[in-house]
Amino acid sequence: MKLSLIKGAFLSTLFISSSIIAKPNLEKGKRLYLANCIQCHNRDPNLKGSLGPEMVDAPLEVMTSKVMTGLYPAKLPAGYVPKRTTKVMRKIPKLQKDIPDIYAWVQSVKKNKKK
């Protein structure tokens, strides 16, 4: 009796934590990238697009700042160098909760991972 209670509590903890720590949805990230980013960026995030640069080297923090404000973060992450000095990108804040999925997809297709 006691044991099955403990087992039940353990299993429900496992269940709850696996649904909170959700895995990134790469399919969704790709779909949103193609729908929202390739007017300016390349279909292949490793390459320059018509207006926007390649974005595989931008950390999540930088992508979040670009998408939420249009701007690079005021304090850049150590070792990261922006590809441009321009301020052309517009913010797309409706994508806030989807940025981790877009980021995960971009990183999943990144070439030269060691750099």
Ligand code: HEC
């Ligand atoms: C209206 C054109 C446009 C759209 C749409 C756009 N971008 Fe950009 N993006 C740019 C430009 C231009 C830059 C270069 C800096 C600047 O001028 O803002 C840039 C820079 C970036 C950078 C920084 C790259 C680097 O390392 O320097 C990231 C990350 C980025 N964009 C992500 C995105 C994502 C993700 C989307 C779609 C959700 C998106 N952008 C949509 C034009 C755009």
